Amino acid sequence: MTPAATPAVSLEELARWFEREHSLDAPWLAEMRRHALAHFRDVGFPTTRQEEWRWTNVAPIAHTRFQSASPADSVEPLRREIFHRMAPYAPRSLGGYEIVFINGVHAPELSTAPAPAIQITTLRNAMARHGEMVRAHLGREALWEQNGFAALNTAGFQDGAFIHVPDGVVVDKPIHLLFFTTAGRAGTPLLVQPRNLVLIGAGARLVLACVYAGQDAAAALTNPVLEMVLGEAAQVELVKLQRESDSAFHVAHEAVRLRAAANLLSLTLNLGGGLVRNNLSVRLDGPGAQATLNGLTLAAARRHVDNHTLLDHACANSTSHELYKYLLAGRAGGVFRGKILVRPGAQKTDARQTSKTILLSDEASMNSQPQLEIYADDVKCTHGSTTGPLDDEQIFYLRSRGIAAVQARTLLTYAFAGDVLQRVRYAPWRQYLEALVAGELNRLHIEKTST
Amino acid sequence: MNIVARCGAAPRTLNNKECLMSLLEIKNLRAAVGGREILKGINLTIGTGQVHAIMGPNGSGKSTLASVLAGRETYEVTGGRVLLNGKNLLELAPEERAGEGVFMAFQYPVEIPGVSTSYFLKTALNAIRKYHAQDELDAMDFLQRIKDKMKLLQMDQSFLNRSVNEGFSGGEKKRNEILQMALLEPRLAIMDETDSGLDIDALKIVADGVNALRGPERAILVVTHYQRLLNYIVPDFVHVLRDGKIIKSGDRNLALELEERGYSWLDGATAAA
Ligand SMILES: Nc1ncnc2c1ncn2[C@@H]1O[C@H](COP(=O)(O)OP(=O)(O)O)[C@@H](O)[C@H]1O
Numbered sequence: 001m002t003p004a005a006t007p008a009v010s011l012e013e014l015a016r017w018f019e020r021e022h023s024l025d026a027p028w029l030a031e032m033r034r035h036a037l038a039h040f041r042d043v044g045f046p047t048t049r050q051e052e053w054r055w056t057n058v059a060p061i062a063h064t065r066f067q068s069a070s071p072a073d074s075v076e077p078l079r080r081e082i083f084h085r086m087a088p089y090a091p092r093s094l095g096g097y098e099i100v101f102i103n104g105v106h107a108p109e110l111s112t113a114p115a116p117a118i119q120i121t122t123l124r125n126a127m128a129r130h131g132e133m134v135r136a137h138l139g140r141e142a143l144w145e146q147n148g149f150a151a152l153n154t155a156g157f158q159d160g161a162f163i164h165v166p167d168g169v170v171v172d173k174p175i176h177l178l179f180f181t182t183a184g185r186a187g188t189p190l191l192v193q194p195r196n197l198v199l200i201g202a203g204a205r206l207v208l209a210c211v212y213a214g215q216d217a218a219a220a221l222t223n224p225v226l227e228m229v230l231g232e233a234a235q236v237e238l239v240k241l242q243r244e245s246d247s248a249f250h251v252a253h254e255a256v257r258l259r260a261a262a263n264l265l266s267l268t269l270n271l272g273g274g275l276v277r278n279n280l281s282v283r284l285d286g287p288g289a290q291a292t293l294n295g296l297t298l299a300a301a302r303r304h305v306d307n308h309t310l311l312d313h314a315c316a317n318s319t320s321h322e323l324y325k326y327l328l329a330g331r332a333g334g335v336f337r338g339k340i341l342v343r344p345g346a347q348k349t350d351a352r353q354t355s356k357t358i359l360l361s362d363e364a365s366m367n368s369q370p371q372l373e374i375y376a377d378d379v380k381c382t383h384g385s386t387t388g389p390l391d392d393e394q395i396f397y398l399r400s401r402g403i404a405a406v407q408a409r410t411l412l413t414y415a416f417a418g419d420v421l422q423r424v425r426y427a428p429w430r431q432y433l434e435a436l437v438a439g440e441l442n443r444l445h446i447e448k449t450s451t
Numbered sequence: 452m453n454i455v456a457r458c459g460a461a462p463r464t465l466n467n468k469e470c471l472m473s474l475l476e477i478k479n480l481r482a483a484v485g486g487r488e489i490l491k492g493i494n495l496t497i498g499t500g501q502v503h504a505i506m507g508p509n510g511s512g513k514s515t516l517a518s519v520l521a522g523r524e525t526y527e528v529t530g531g532r533v534l535l536n537g538k539n540l541l542e543l544a545p546e547e548r549a550g551e552g553v554f555m556a557f558q559y560p561v562e563i564p565g566v567s568t569s570y571f572l573k574t575a576l577n578a579i580r581k582y583h584a585q586d587e588l589d590a591m592d593f594l595q596r597i598k599d600k601m602k603l604l605q606m607d608q609s610f611l612n613r614s615v616n617e618g619f620s621g622g623e624k625k626r627n628e629i630l631q632m633a634l635l636e637p638r639l640a641i642m643d644e645t646d647s648g649l650d651i652d653a654l655k656i657v658a659d660g661v662n663a664l665r666g667p668e669r670a671i672l673v674v675t676h677y678q679r680l681l682n683y684i685v686p687d688f689v690h691v692l693r694d695g696k697i698i699k700s701g702d703r704n705l706a707l708e709l710e711e712r713g714y715s716w717l718d719g720a721t722a723a724a
């Protein structure tokens with residue numbers, strides 16, 4: 001692949017560039033990309049007239065002239081320099097296997113040595129060495145035919161992580177995928193499209209964290225797709241930590257398939273990004289499969305964070321629990337749309353969904369909507385949603401005991417957030433996130449009182 | 452003039468207690484909520500070391516008075532003044548009042564999910580210590596202190612790990628209020644219907660906790676509409692609040708009389724006031 005310089009162009013024009021760029025792909029992939037590109041041209045970016053995008057307007061993305069990130073955007077010494085600036089965002093103290101991507105390009109010299117017994121590599125490497133395994137799964141989980149963004153990723157993804165944990169292997173350390181994004185060489189907004197494929201064998205266990213971080217004011221679009229399959233009785237804890245800059249766009253598709261008795265525990269933690277949309281869909285594909293999806297969003301200023309989840313109960317006896325919380329300050333906007341689909345025959349489905357929002361200012365807003373589609377009769381599905389300010393009675397109670405107003409508010413918001421964080425099972429990550437969120441909350445309240 | 456509990460103006464000396472100075476002075480206090488006046492000119496002076504009881508029918512304004520003293524912002528003070536040790540209480544934030552030694556045991560303590568009781572108590576204690584420019588207590592010192600207080604109130608230590616008031620029974624919530632009071636050692640403790648919902652055993656435990664706090668440097672204001680609690684926490688003065696005014700004051704016998712005859716025999720007193 002030649003690091004051809006890309007002119008700053010619209011996404012439409014970029015699409016044409018992808019065609020040239022990926023001319024060296026395997027024929028099956030080239031074919032898929034062509035399809036995806038045709039599809040993207042067909043549907044384009046979604047508009048708020050579409051039910052799925054009613055609350056999130058992506059016009060700012062459609063109107064930005066991005067430049068596709070290329071290896072030239074992360075050459076030495078730029079790459080090392082970026083990495084050093086981004087180092088505070090890396091969960092180094094947790095000692096995981098790390099794969100680092102800078103502006104979408106793998107940085108092997110900054111990544112840790114591969115783990116024994118499992119494969120952690122880049123998707124490009126995997127395609128060269130395990131082409132058939134990649135081919136069997138890539139594009140099969142994320143439904144790119146239904147979504148312009150996922151189609152765009154499929155048409156033009158640069159690289160990403162490939163993880164294969166064989167049957168029965170318990171991975172000794174967490175795997176960390178770090179995606180650092182900055183402005184392009186010319187300060188132009190970059191389009192970064194990671195594509196990650198994770199295959200977990202039967203009975204295998206893994207803690208996987210995806211960290212997205214960025215600092216610059218450049219309006220980069222990160223448009224990642226993650227596809228993951230859990231074999232029978234596999235157990236995965238998935239942490240997604242979003243800490244991009246306030247002007248960044250982030251539209252993600254994460255699609256997970258659970259076979260019988262597989263267990264997924266996920267946390268989506270949104271601390272950054274100007275316009276964020278996470279699409280997390282889980283297909284429960286075997287009896288005893290269990291998915292627990294937790295989410296926490298902290299947003300201030302004019303940030304907009306949208307979480308769409310789909311729990312697709314495709315067979316009998318599967319369970320899903322969902323808890324999404326939002327703390328919105330300033331003029332921040334939040335969206336939660338949780339769809340629970342119970343397919344015909346998926347009897348004894350147990351699905352529970354809760355979303356809770358605290359509005360820390362009068363200008364913040366939240367749209368929360370459950371969506372239940374149930375085609376079986378012997379099921380238990382519940383959902384609930386609350387939105388409101390901090391409880392005045394609780395604040396008064398704390399103040400009447402000598403605790404200052406700001407501290408009382410911080411304490412209450414921390415309790416609200418801590419309820420989600422305490423559900424992280426892997427203790428080092430839990431502690432790391434608790435400290436991180438405590439710091440962010442202090443900032444949120446200090447900013448609030450100073451304005 | 453309806454203030455018989457004024458320092459030096461008490462009708463007789465009670466419990467041989469001498470009133471050295473007035474801790475709390477409420478003068479012609481008026482308060483409204485949503486434009487409706489609820490406190491219509493309260494006058495009350497409480498000296499250090501004293502226990503005062505405020506009784507009155509439901510809706511007479513007892514909780515409003517307690518809340519206004521603690522600084523609840525729902526109520527608008529429309530007139531009068533309140534001095535604590537000569538300091539204007541009404542211009543202080545609730546947390547500053549707590550620092551100055553005001554403590555209200557809530558009639559309906561709120562539940563705070565996600566905040567452990569021990570964290571809450573430690574934060575409160577250290578906030579008040581900080582107000583007095585004292586060092587913060589470390590975890591060990593705090594634990595020792597709270598354990599002693601819990602023993603007094605016959606509370607199990609498992610309370611410390613539970614979220615504040617969450618899932619507590621009515622009695623447990625009230626005991627938790629008294630535990631906070633014992634820990635924070637206020638100068639003016641206001642107890643709003645702490646007896647309601649307590650069985651007789653719990654009532655005795657709570658009363659023991661309060662009595663242990665009685666002392667020459669502290670005053671207690673007991674709000675209740677039954678005289679039952681006053682058998683255990685014996686007041687020096689009793690006041691009757693009705694329709695936002697204190698219509699009668701006396702010693703503990705007034706409480707017994709109210710128990711016997713209800714509040715209606717005082718209707719004439721309203722006119723006299
Ligand atoms: N927050 C409030 N909003 C509206 N009315 C209130 C509020 N608090 C108290 N009141 C009214 O004020 C009056 C006195 O209430 P309260 O002080 O609770 O009486 P008590 O404690 O003696 O039963 C009642 O009529 C009550 O309805």
Ligand SMILES: [Mg+2]
Pocket residue numbers: 513514515558643644
């Ligand atoms: Mg009351």
